Amino acid sequence: MRQPFPFSAIVGQTEMKQAMILTAVDPGIGGVLVFGDRGTGKSTAVRALAALLPPIRALVGSPTNAATAEDHPDWAEPVSGKSHDVPTPVIDLPLGATEDRVVGALDIERALTRGEKAFEPGLLARANRGYLYIDEVNLLEDHIVDLLLDVAQSGENVIEREGLSIRHDARFVLVGSGNPEEGELRPQLLDRFGLSVEVRSPTDIDERVEVIRRRAAFDTQPEAFLKKWRAKDTKIRKAILSGRAALGSVEASDAALRDCAELCVALGSDGLRGELTLLRTARALAAYEGSDAVTRDHLRRVAPMSLSHRLRRDPLDEAGSASRVLRTVEDVFA
Structure with missing residues (x-):
């Protein structure tokens, strides 16, 4: 196979x-x-x-x-x-x-x-x-x-x-x-x-060319291509396994919990699923990167993927939901 x-x-x-x-x-x-x-x-x-x-x-x-x-x-x-x-x-x-x-x-x-x-x-x-x-x-x-x-x-x-x-x-x-x-x-x-x-489909010509180049190399010489990228895949695998092992020991301070709550309230997120997912995702990122505690940087980086689909639509705001989350993060964390 x-x-x-x-x-x-x-x-x-x-x-x-x-x-x-x-x-x-x-x-x-x-x-x-x-x-x-x-x-x-x-x-x-x-x-x-x-x-x-x-x-x-x-x-x-x-x-x-x-x-x-x-x-x-x-x-x-x-x-x-x-x-x-x-x-x-x-x-x-x-x-x-x-x-x-x-x-x-x-x-x-x-x-x-x-x-x-x-x-x-x-x-x-x-x-x-x-x-x-x-x-x-x-x-x-x-x-x-x-x-x-x-x-x-x-x-x-x-x-x-x-x-x-x-x-x-x-x-x-x-x-x-x-x-x-x-x-x-x-x-x-x-x-x-x-x-x-x-x-989104890439609009940068060089990036699209690189996609074509790598796909063509994989289709024509799969063994050589897999060998070329094996070390990087192995590095990601080891980081995932290390993150799984460390996940339970990653700390989330009261300040981090308050940041989660304040951010979701500012965004108008219904219920508590947003806070819980945001914290859990930030903890996974911290574990994956070898950190022993959740920081504002972790929360800032995972907030768009954790919260953008939980926002109520604002017909007066033409910005995308991810942009709205980032803008709110900067306001709350200022």
Whole structure:
């Protein structure tokens, strides 16, 4: 199987790459929503980051990539107990997917041939301990998006229907992408995503030329290209793993908590999800960079991706939501 494009070789799109790295450090941040033009490397970045991470250890034959016998669901076929290394899963959720395909359903074949009431796992089971990627998430049916966000937040998929009562682990990083010109997400759903970034096609000629050069090199001489970028990918991987290990020890002072609250109040953010996500993302950035405490600099750098999609629309303000967040940050932190 061909290796994905190296993560460190992706040209530009700094904010998108940083958001994905931070969700790898702390998957509890709540996923990433990437809005922007087609062909800007959204799906490439997801697959590249998953390939950059170390493989996961899973039981052979487990439909949920269970790490131990205790995690293996009791409704599934018994497994031998042997485990092996598998790549971090990246599961695509197609636009036309039904709810049964997403969450799982009654196994009709076993019901007809054996007369047994058995469960056929869906995409959420396969995505456990990995990434679930939805292209054109703004065109997905609202009830499916609601369901996905609920499961992503709880880490568990629960099915109660057709005489089945099934539950299994479903811990994954949800990454949604789309083009806002083709439809927008409801504000309630926007708020449920942890981070949001906007990507644009580069307008700088030299940058576009570099994109073409690297892609052509990867297509024509993939082994040499992968070797060239391996050291940089390894550096990012080590920083992510170090960040995961250090995450629990990163301190957030009362001053940092007050900064989060004051910033969200100034922006008019509803509820408390904005503060909680801002703090969690800043802590992940601090851990990734080897800092032992959250600072205003960390908060300033992650505020746009944590809060821009939670703002109420202001028809009198033509600035983008990220610009509004940055402007408010400077006012609050002045």
